[in-house]
Amino acid sequence: MEITDSRVQDTFELLLHEWRSELDHRLTHLLESDKPPVLYEPIRYVLVGGGKRIRPVLLLLACQAVGGDISQAWDAAVAVELLHDFTLVHDDIMDNDDTRRGRATVHKEWTSDIAILAGDGIFALAYRVLLRTQSPRIQDVLTVFTDGILAVCEGQALDLEFETRPSVSLDDYMEMIGKKTARLMQVSTRVGALVGGGSDVSATALGRFAQHLGLAFQIQDDLLDFMSDEETLGKTYASDIRQKKQTYLMVHALSSSNQNAAQRLRALISAETSGSKVDEVVELFEESGSIQAARQAISEQVAAAKECLSVITQSREKDFLLQLLSYISKRNS
Amino acid sequence: MEITDSRVQDTFELLLHEWRSELDHRLTHLLESDKPPVLYEPIRYVLVGGGKRIRPVLLLLACQAVGGDISQAWDAAVAVELLHDFTLVHDDIMDNDDTRRGRATVHKEWTSDIAILAGDGIFALAYRVLLRTQSPRIQDVLTVFTDGILAVCEGQALDLEFETRPSVSLDDYMEMIGKKTARLMQVSTRVGALVGGGSDVSATALGRFAQHLGLAFQIQDDLLDFMSDEETLGKTYASDIRQKKQTYLMVHALSSSNQNAAQRLRALISAETSGSKVDEVVELFEESGSIQAARQAISEQVAAAKECLSVITQSREKDFLLQLLSYISKRNS
Helix, strand or coil: CCCCHHHHHHHHHHHHHHHHHHHHHHHHCCCCCCCCHHHHHHHHHHHCCCCCCHHHHHHHHHHHHCCCCHHHCHHHHHHHHHHHHHHHHHHHHHHCCCEECCEECHHHHCCHHHHHHHHHHHHHHHHHHHCCCCCCCHHHHHHHHHHHHHHHHHHHHHHHHHCCCCCCCHHHHHHHHHHHHHHHHHHHHHHHHHHCCCCHHHHHHHHHHHHHHHHHHHHHHHHHHHHCCHHHHCCCCCHHHHCCCCCHHHHHHHCCCCHHHHHHHHHHHHCCCCHHHHHHHHHHHHHCCHHHHHHHHHHHHHHHHHHHHHHCCCCHHHHHHHHHHHHHHHCCC | CCCCHHHHHHHHHHHHHHHHHHHHHHHHCCCCCCCCHHHHHHHHHHHCCCCCCHHHHHHHHHHHHCCCCHHHCHHHHHHHHHHHHHHHHHHHHHHCCCEECCEECHHHHCCHHHHHHHHHHHHHHHHHHHCCCCCCCHHHHHHHHHHHHHHHHHHHHHHHHHCCCCCCCHHHHHHHHHHHHHHHHHHHHHHHHHHCCCCHHHHHHHHHHHHHHHHHHHHHHHHHHHHCCHHHHCCCCCHHHHCCCCCHHHHHHHCCCCHHHHHHHHHHHHCCCCHHHHHHHHHHHHHCCHHHHHHHHHHHHHHHHHHHHHHCCCCHHHHHHHHHHHHHHHCCC
16 A cells, blocks of 8 residues: 655654753763763753754664664764764854854854863763664774764865865865765664664665765755744854855855856955845845856755665665755755 | 883884884874865875874773784774874864974864864774774674763863853862873773773773873873973964863962962963963962872872773783883883
């Protein structure tokens, strides 16, 4: 019996709600100690701060998609969320972002020093939780996890490098987000497949699926920077534009065939970017076709992601992975 | 046949030289990539920057002391050195230290953002190298390693907390250095014993030995802050005093029964600590008997460390561990 799209959607939303509650519960009860408070107060602040939980959901779905039992995968699911949290805390210092998930960032609520330390602590906690996983593939799981972190650091380094590089190509940009954003999603599905006892072929396919999903996610994120509002987004409106970040839009517009628009954009971002300038930048994105190009790039990544799932046996979880892909490319927060 | 003390010393020094060369070689050739340079240049700078290599030497000695083969332990030895490097890079940002191992610290040579990222990268590299270890106890090894990092973070948090705490007791201080400094030495010998196939009793005994050695090491470090010169030490002279750090000396002197000295010290450190003030602080340390007390505390830790080795079978490596203990408590750099 084939289930309808809306049935899939309803069932998936119920499951998402259930899993997010379980994740919230586990994250809230993770800390065994609250001393010293200088370390554990900011860590707790991060753990209870909510979030979309995309990475652990990807991990759990991948585990089930290969026929695994998710009761063995919860620790790994919490671990990938912690890894994500660690990167956010440190990246927010480097990007000097003031808000995250609708609240002050750790370095704003406390200090940069405390945020460095809290990030380090969350990093170690991620391994502590992951090490609880009972799996014959634990050393492979740890290697995928560890190589992933190094790739995320490389992605963040490229992002910093772009700030001073005279010109950034779309290929450079895709490499950067492939490492900084998509890689951890790839890690999530690969770890889920390994813990679930999946074959290496399935683990690789699910990894590549999440890599494409992650690229779509990040380009959508670049769009949301100025297409969503501060409240929905939980972070500063147009923060990328204000910081002259090399986003898909910026990279595309600067290398646009519309020379006039590219030149005006270059002049705009070489000056201070005030509120009114943000609107002008957005207009130039539109004028140079960059918004359309970003939407097109998202569609391509979504199609590539779907293609990767062809080797995965049809199941409820495969439908859910496709559902998640659809959410991510259409989300507004 | 009993070997003489000077024979032990000579043989140990030869071995130390050999091991340090091997460690330098492995650290220099560790990186598989040099791109992106924003990440790998500062990491390489740290890896080739030398150091006493106490932690890997402890690990290798512990491995041999339980009858293990050190050819299985090199990756773990490199991993504990990397872990130490990661903590130095991040701590130097928090402590705002300008020099380390005779060179500019990473955040001074580059920026704080780059130093945060380089530290994170070294942290991940530590796990990558550790994961190469072939051992039936690998999950235990990883757990000891991970719990150790969290303890080091707690120690650093206590150190930050002490900056604003109205009064710090010697017990508080010993807890702080027990976590911040000694714990990683304990991790080193415990991991060495586990990789070497030692019993849990041996691993615990060697761990406790290194914990006491680490406490002696840190109190000696506190003394060297103002008893050694900048060139020998490779870092800023009297940097602890200038930063009003809660060292063994400071904590002891402030809680000294010599009320007059304690009061003058309090007045001194509430003002700006210029060069001439440093001399006055040192005089007050002397006057309040704190220098003598620190030396006494080192002797006690050395005696406790020796005691821990009583369960370890007599061997050349046991002699070497005692030799290392003796070096550490008498070092001038």
